[in-house]
Amino acid sequence: MEAxxxxxxxxxxxxxxxxxxxxxxxxxxxTRSSRDFFVAGRDLGVWVTGIAIFSSTLSGFGFVxxxxxxxxxxxxxxxxVLSSVTGYVLAFALxxxxxRLIAEARDTVSLPDAVAARYDSELARGLTALAxxxxxxxxxxxxxxxxxxxxxxxxxxxxxxxxxxxxxxGISCAVLAFYCATGGVIASVYTDVFQGAIMVVAALLVFxxxxxxxxxxxxxxxxxxxxxxxASIGPWGSMxxxxxxxxxxxxxxxxxxxPHVITKFMMIREPAALRRILPLTLVGYTLxxxxxxxxxxxxxxxxxxxxxPELASADAAAPAFLQHYxxxxxxxxxxxxxxxAIMSTADAxxxxxxxxxxxxxxxxxxxxxxxxxLRWARWGTVVFAVVAAGFALYSHHTNERLVAxxxxxxxxxFAAALVPVVGLGFNWKRATPAAAxxxxxxxxxxxxxMELFAVRLPWGIHGGVVxxxxxxxxxxxxxxxxxxxxxxxxxxxxxDV
Amino acid sequence: MGLGLYELGWLAxxxxxxxxxxxxxxxxxxxxxxxxxxMLYVLWPLPLWFAWLYWRHFDAAFLSERDVExxxxxxxxxxxxxxxx
Numbered sequence: 001m002e003a004x005x006x007x008x009x010x011x012x013x014x015x016x017x018x019x020x021x022x023x024x025x026x027x028x029x030x031t032r033s034s035r036d037f038f039v040a041g042r043d044l045g046v047w048v049t050g051i052a053i054f055s056s057t058l059s060g061f062g063f064v065x066x067x068x069x070x071x072x073x074x075x076x077x078x079x080x081v082l083s084s085v086t087g088y089v090l091a092f093a094l095x096x097x098x099x100r101l102i103a104e105a106r107d108t109v110s111l112p113d114a115v116a117a118r119y120d121s122e123l124a125r126g127l128t129a130l131a132x133x134x135x136x137x138x139x140x141x142x143x144x145x146x147x148x149x150x151x152x153x154x155x156x157x158x159x160x161x162x163x164x165x166x167x168x169x170g171i172s173c174a175v176l177a178f179y180c181a182t183g184g185v186i187a188s189v190y191t192d193v194f195q196g197a198i199m200v201v202a203a204l205l206v207f208x209x210x211x212x213x214x215x216x217x218x219x220x221x222x223x224x225x226x227x228x229x230x231a232s233i234g235p236w237g238s239m240x241x242x243x244x245x246x247x248x249x250x251x252x253x254x255x256x257x258x259p260h261v262i263t264k265f266m267m268i269r270e271p272a273a274l275r276r277i278l279p280l281t282l283v284g285y286t287l288x289x290x291x292x293x294x295x296x297x298x299x300x301x302x303x304x305x306x307x308x309p310e311l312a313s314a315d316a317a318a319p320a321f322l323q324h325y326x327x328x329x330x331x332x333x334x335x336x337x338x339x340x341a342i343m344s345t346a347d348a349x350x351x352x353x354x355x356x357x358x359x360x361x362x363x364x365x366x367x368x369x370x371x372x373x374l375r376w377a378r379w380g381t382v383v384f385a386v387v388a389a390g391f392a393l394y395s396h397h398t399n400e401r402l403v404a405x406x407x408x409x410x411x412x413x414f415a416a417a418l419v420p421v422v423g424l425g426f427n428w429k430r431a432t433p434a435a436a437x438x439x440x441x442x443x444x445x446x447x448x449x450m451e452l453f454a455v456r457l458p459w460g461i462h463g464g465v466v467x468x469x470x471x472x473x474x475x476x477x478x479x480x481x482x483x484x485x486x487x488x489x490x491x492x493x494x495x496d497v
Numbered sequence: 498m499g500l501g502l503y504e505l506g507w508l509a510x511x512x513x514x515x516x517x518x519x520x521x522x523x524x525x526x527x528x529x530x531x532x533x534x535x536m537l538y539v540l541w542p543l544p545l546w547f548a549w550l551y552w553r554h555f556d557a558a559f560l561s562e563r564d565v566e567x568x569x570x571x572x573x574x575x576x577x578x579x580x581x582x
Contacts, residue, residue: 085544093559221528222530230530234514235513235532279549279551282548493568
C-alpha cells in the first residue's frame with residue numbers, strides 16, 4: 001500500500017475509532033440499569049432499530065469473506081445475500097410482534113429470558129443461553145481476529161508501524177470493550193447507526209468503482225466470466241445448484257434465528273414501529289451487499305482478462321481491489337466501513353453473549369440474577385471480550401480450525417435451535433417444554449459433533465441443514481405426541497394476538 | 498398472492514437455467530446471463546415486495562392499535578388479579 005493511500009486509510013480508521021469512543025461515553029450517561037444495558041430501556045425508534053439490525057447482520061465477512069467467496073465460486077455465495085433478505089421478512093413476520101409483546105408482558109431482557117417465559121422452563125433458558133454463549137464466543141473471536149488482521153495490515157504494510165497480531169488484537173478488543181462496557185446495547189445500536197451509514201456509502205461507491213474497473217462495465221465482467229467458466233456467472237455459481245439451495249435454506253433460517261437480530265425486537269418503543277423497520281432494514285442490507293457481489297465479480301474478471309495477477313488467496317479480493325482500483329479516499333471510507341461492519345456485529349454479539357452469561361445462566365442455575373446486575377454486565381463485557389480475544393489468538397497460533405469451528409457451530413446452532421424453539425414455538429401454542437428442550441439439546445449435540453468430527457455431506461449440502469431438520473422433526477413430533485401444555489395467562493395473551 | 502409470486506419467481510429461474518445450461522452463450526440481460534439476471538433483478542428484490550405487503554397490511558394481518566390496546570388491558574387485568582390474590 002503506497003504511503004499516502006495508507007495514511008488516508010489510517011486517518012479514516014482513527015476518526016472512526018474516536019467516534020466509537022465518543023458514542024460509548026455518551027451512552028454511559030443513558031445506561032442506568034441492566035434493562036438499559038441489555039435492551040436499551042425498550043425505547044428504540046424506527047431508524048435506529050432498522051439500521052442496527054442490518055448493520056449487525058452484515059459483518060466483516062460481508063466486506064472481506066463475501067467478495068472472496070464470489071471471487072472463488074462465483075454466484076453460489078450470492079445466495080447468502082438473497083437468503084438474508086428473505087430471512088429478515090420471515091423473522092419480522094414470525095417473531096416481531098411476539099418478542100416485542102412478551103418483553104412487555106414479562107419485562108424480558110434477553111432471548112433466553114423470553115424462551116424461559118414462553119415454555120415456563122429454566123432448563124430451556126439454560127440451554128438457549130448455553131447455545132448463545134458458545135456460538136457468540138466463536139463469532140466474536142472471528143470478528144476480533146478479522147479486525148486485528150486488517151489493523152495490522154493498515155499499520156504495518158501501510159504506514160510503517162509494524163505491530164504484532166497480539167497487539168492489534170489488544171487494540172481492537174480495547175475499543176470494542178470500552179464502548180460496549182460503558183454504554184451497553186445503547187452504545188452498540190447508536191454506533192450501529194453510524195456504522196450502517198458508512199457501510200451503505202462505502203458499498204455504493206465501491207459498486208460504481210467495480211463497474212468502472214473492468215472494460216465494458218458489468219457486461220464486460222459477464223463476458224469475461226462466461227468465456228472462462230460459464231457456471232461461475234450462472235445462477236448457482238461454480239458449486240452447483242444443491243450447494244446454492246442448501247446455503248439458501250440454511251441462511252434463511254439462520255437469519256431468522258440470529259439472536260442478536262431478533263433480540264432487537266424486544267428493544268422497540270412501540271410495537272407498531274415494526275411495520276416501518278422491516279423495509280428500512282431490507283433497503284439498507286440490499287445496498288450494503290452490493291459491495292459483496294461487485295468486488296468479487298470484478299476481481300475475478302480482471303484476473304481472467306490478465307489485467308491483474310492471480311490472487312494469493314480469495315480473501316485478498318477486496319483488499320486488492322481497494323489497493324489497485326479504488327481512489328485513496330474511497331479506500332479509506334471502505335476500510336472504515338470494514339471496521340464498522342466488523343464492530344457492529346461484534347458489539348451486538350458481545351451484548352447478547354454477556355446477557356446469556358451474566359443474566360441467564362445464573363437464573364437457570366441458581367434461580368436468581370446477580371445483585372447489582374449492571375456492574376456485573378459491565379465487567380462481564382470486558383471479561384467476555386478478553387476471553388474471545390484470547391481464544392482468537394490461541395486458535396490462530398495453535399489450531400486455526402478452532403475459531404471457524406465455533407463460528408460455524410454458532411451459525412448452525414442458532415438456525416437449528418432457535419428456528420423451531422423460537423420461530424415456531426412462539427407461534428404455536430401446542431409446542432411443549434419437553435419438545436423445546438429436546439430440540440435445543442439435539443441441535444447443540446449434532447452441530448458440535450459435525451464440527452468436531454468434520455462430517456461432510458455429499459453435493460456440498462451443509463451439515464447445519466441436517467441438524468435443523470432433525471431438531472425441527474423432534475420439536476414437532478414430541479409436541480404432537482404430548483398433551484397440549486397449559487400456558488400462563490399472559491403468555492397465552494401474547495400468543496393470541 | 499405474495500407467496501404465489503415467489504413460487505413463480507423460482508419456477509421461472511429453473512426454466513431460464515435450463516436454457517442457460519444448454520447454451521451459456523446466449524444474450525445478456527442487464528449485463529448478466531438471463532437466469533442470473535432473473536435471480537439478481539427479480540428474486541433478490543422480491544422480499545421488498547413482501548416488506549411492502551407487511552407495511553401495507555400490518556394492521557389487518559399482524560398487529561393493529563386495537564390489538565395492542567386489548568393486549569395491554571388484558572395484562573392490566575391479570576396484574577390486578579395477581580395483586581388481589
